[in-house]
Amino acid sequence: MGHRSLPFFCRVALSAALAVAGALGAAPGVQAAAPTSTTITVDGTDPGLTFDGVGAISGGGGNSRLLADYPPRQRNQLLDYLFKPGYGASLQTLKLEIGGDTNSTDGAEPSIEHTKGVVDCDNGYEWWLAEQAKARNPHIRFYGLAWGAPGWIDNGSGNFWTQDTIDYLMSWMGCAAKHHLTVDYLGGWNERGYDKTWYEHLKAALVSHGHGATKIVAADSDWSVADDMATDPAFKKAVDIVGVHYPCGYLGSFTSCPSTATAQALGKPLWASENGSEDANAGAPAVARAINRDYIDGRMTSYINWPVIAALYPNLSFSSDGMSIANQPWSGRYSIGTTTWVTAQTTQFAQPGWHYIDAASGYLGGNRAEGSFVTLKSPDKRDYSTVIETMDATAPQTARFAVSGGLSTGKVHVWATDLGSTRSADWFVHTQDITPSHGHYALTLKPGYVYTVTTTTGQGKGTATSPASAPLGLPYADTFQRPATTTSPKYFTDMNGAFQTVRCGGGRAGTCLRQMAASTPIRWTDEPYDAPYTIMGDGDWTNYTVSADTLFEQSSTIELLGRVNQQGRNNNGLNAYHLRVSDTGAWSLDKSDTNWNVTTLASGTATALGTGRWHTVSLTMQDTTLTAEIDGRVVGSATDGSFTNGQAGLGVTGYQTDEFDNFKLTPGTPAPPHVGPITSALPGTCVDDAGDSAVDGTAVQLWDCDGAASQVWTWSNGTLTHDGKCLDVTGQGTTDGTLVELWDCNGGPNQQWTPQPDGTLKGTQSGLCLDDPAAGVTNGTRLEIWDCNDGANQQWKLP
Missing domain, CATH: 2.80.10.50 (Trefoil (Acidic Fibroblast Growth Factor, subunit A))
Structure with a gap:
């Protein structure tokens, strides 16, 4: 019946189980406490809203970047664990960042249109990821959302809510079609409010460009959008789905996930269009609660986790959030988080288009501290699955099922994940089969578990395993001649701007790395220093030299970064050393911290380098001595012991389109013990x-x-x-x-x-x-x- 607003009744009957003192180990004459018993009435004729699926987000930003650089074997294993039905997380929706050349949490995603009118539909890695997801699950749904936008929008005014942005989104939709991808859902500007008229114009543009089937989600923020939809018929008509972020709270336990009466009265689907931000392992209990409680508390029919995978460097703020952790592409090392398995407890047992059964969804014992349960039924009203979580329970309890209304009363299969265990063998396990008697059966529920009781089959747990971790050894070099999986060179991850391999300038043959964003983008983060830079490599590197050839396309300053260590949240600082060199010959050795306080350790002026010509710049870090060279000549040095180890990187101190080539890392002398x-x-x-x-x-x-x-x-x-x-x-x-x-x-x-x-x-x-x-x-x-x-x-x- 779709997403009509229905009363939410939960027939949860409490019955006192007999206390068997001897069985529970109670002393003679002392009656043990009776365990909670909950009757779950599963009636196929009872109503409920349409389930829209469980998904995850690639974007906001750069959290999927390193996945593409994994060795093919491990890359395919990770992709299977994310998207392959009946294998791992079996994600049903993939939300994609529409790149804007600007930092959007842990990195910057490249735009398809760095300058107005020049569209490159192959930019970035989101298209590649979406194609991989679709190859594994042809029924997966795609959802596009922008965090930032290129700087040419509205002549550089910084105003997102313009016709330029709508035109940009239509170009992105066209690129999706060229990649044979159907975009099912499209949003506006992530967590940055909304403009009602803009959304109305976006709806008209989708229709006029042949994308009328794409549904609009608004506003990827809070519930206030529902209030405006309730009083503005045109706005309400333009928006198909109300999408809110973190309805259960942010970085909490997700015990309560309410919506608003106004939102529920709209008759529109309500989604948790971003939730999560939780560690791949420690956050699994919170995710288990939220997937159920979004619907029980707030009538939300889709849960979308941020992010999809932690395929980013460990010195970034959210480096362990997602379904899995994959931060060492050179070794192929990865780990599958328990969040994968609590997600699979829903996604492998119910598909978008199934319906919730309201009367068979609620809280165990009527008490949210005992746990929650939701039941979904198949469109033909034959199969059903009940997902139960007992995250906060302190003792075993019993669930008693009564099945009727045309649903199968045959054998049910029980799968379970023990979140109190650190053993992968205890996660997502087919524990038993139960044959109901006249539609009735019971199940004992242990504390700290997620259970699924289902009449369906075809579930499975992936068997691939990770290789051992290993360092990325030095020396290391990249001439940018060998094509990478995406338009970013291997292992480089952009923090602002867009570094892309293109044909070299300055009369040099082959391909070079160029910073492509020619003007300050419409930003999502608020860091005080937002210049383009890209980092790569192993955080354990200590003494080494980083060098590169560089070409100034215009008057500007480039930089080499060394011992890149912890980054401040949302790029609000970086522990690193910088060698900055200008076309005028001015140079400086600087260090920055996680608040973007920059200290100049040494500076000077060498012979002017000019524009349009290639020069070689190098930064050597040996113990506490930093040395700067330009074209093979030492121009200065400094002594500082603030940072002992870290990655390397390249940058431009403003939004200029300078080039780099022949990137090299040479080991120094090992530090004494x-x-x-x-x-x-x-x-x-x-x-x-x-x-x-x-x-x-x-x-x-x-x-x-x-x-x-x-x-x-x-x-x-x-x-x-x-x-x-x-x-x-x-x-x-x-x-x-x-x-x-x-x-x-x-x-x-x-x-x-x-x-x-x-x-x-x-x-x-x-x-x-x-x-x-x-x-x-x-x-x-x-x-x-x-x-x-x-x-x-x-x-x-x-x-």
């Missing part, structure tokens, strides 16, 4: 080897700093050793709370640590930080890894 204690930012405490033991598995703990031999560590090339043993993450764990210990050094990524400028130590394999639980100062407190949070309990001073 440092020996001494590791002190905590919590006063008087040190990292300690329990009992000064050299036995594998020895606990690593916190202890009063006493100068004992058990507190002497050696720091060298990313490893911490004591008595010949390495600081090791137990079992190669990658989840919060995994303990650290001593183990034979084996070069594994779980024994590699990257110091951050804020004093934290980030594990190479996990991306998590060495952590003192709850900031404890009690002697013997075991150390672990945990999400990096800048707390004093994660700050350490190395030898």
Whole structure:
């Protein structure tokens, strides 16, 4: 019946189960508490809204960038885990960023039209990703949304709500058609409000350009858009779907997901058009709640997770959010997050076009703290699936099903994910089959699980596994001659602007890397320094030289970046060294921090370089000495020890179209080992080897700093050793709370640590930080890894 506004009744009957004291281990004469029992009446004739699917977002921004550069075998495995039906997350919608050459969270996505009238439908990697998704699931739905826009819009005024933007979106729609992609949904400007008349004009443009079937989503922000739709018939007619962001709250547990009465009364589909922003593992419980509770609380019929995958470098702010983590394309290393499996508990058992059964959806025991459940039925009203989550339950409980109304009363299959387990073998498991008796059956529900009870078949769990992590070795070079999977060169990820391989200028043959955005884009982020730059490589690099040939197309300043470390959220700063060189010959050695405070360490003026000619520039970082060269001549140096390690990069300090070629990274001399204690930012405490033991598995703990031999560590090339043993993450764990210990050094990524400028130590394999639980100062407190949070309990001073 579509998305009509219907009363939401949930027939949830509570019944007290008999307490069997002996079975529960109660003492004689003491009656144990009765477990909660919930009756779920699954009647195929009961109403409910149309399910619009569960999806995820590629964009906002750059979070999918590294996926295209993975080795083909691992790249295909990751794509299967995302999109292949009956395999992994089995995503049903893919929301794509419409690139605007500007940072939109963790990177900038290239526009199809850097300058007005010059459209290149192959720019970027979103088309490639969409084609890969469609190849795996021909029924997947696509949704386009802009975070920013190229600077030529409205003659550079910065006004998004113009006819130029609509024309730009129509060009993007045309590009989608050239890639044989159907765009099912189109939005306006991500989280930046709305203009009612603009949306009306957008609807007219879609119709006039032959895209009348594409539905408009507004406003990818909050519920206020529903208020204007309720009072403005023309605006209401133009908008097909109300899309809101984070209706369950932002970066929380997603226990409550309301909409508004006004929104529900519109008779339009309501969507959580962006939700998530959660760690691929630690955030899985929140996602499990939200997928169910969006509908129960707010009548939302689609959940779209941000982002689709964490295929971005670990020094960026949201580096572990998504379905999976894939941040090492050179080794092929990846990890499938538990968010994949809580998503699969819905997507593998119900398809868009199915209908919810309102009366078979609600809260266990009528109490949201016990968990939630939703039931969906197939269009032919034969099959059904009930998805249950018990994230907050503290004891087992019983669900009793009563099936009728033409739905199958045959065998049901039970799949479950135990989110209390760190073992992948306990995630998305076919646990049992149940044969109902006259349509009735019961299921025991354990705390911390997601269950699906279904009459459908065809589900599965992917079996591909990741290779081991490995460093990206030096030397490394890129001449930009070999085509990459996308228009970005291999491993480079843009933070602002658009760096693309094109035919070289200045009389040079072949292809070079050019910064393509010729004017400041309409921005989404608000960083104080928004110049174009692109970064690449391994954050563990320490001493090395970065060099490149450069061509000034106009009067401007280019830069080489080195020891690129932590980036501030939404590009609001960067820990890095910069060698900046102008066409006038002016140069400077600078360092920046995560607030974009820039300190000039040395500067001067060399012979003017001019425009239209090629020159070679290099930055050498050897221990605390920084050296600048232009055309093979040392022009200056500086001493600074702020950053010991990090990636490399290229940039232009303004929106000019300069070129780069022959990018090279040459290793320097390894830094000497440092020996001494590791002190905590919590006063008087040190990292300690329990009992000064050299036995594998020895606990690593916190202890009063006493100068004992058990507190002497050696720091060298990313490893911490004591008595010949390495600081090791137990079992190669990658989840919060995994303990650290001593183990034979084996070069594994779980024994590699990257110091951050804020004093934290980030594990190479996990991306998590060495952590003192709850900031404890009690002697013997075991150390672990945990999400990096800048707390004093994660700050350490190395030898």
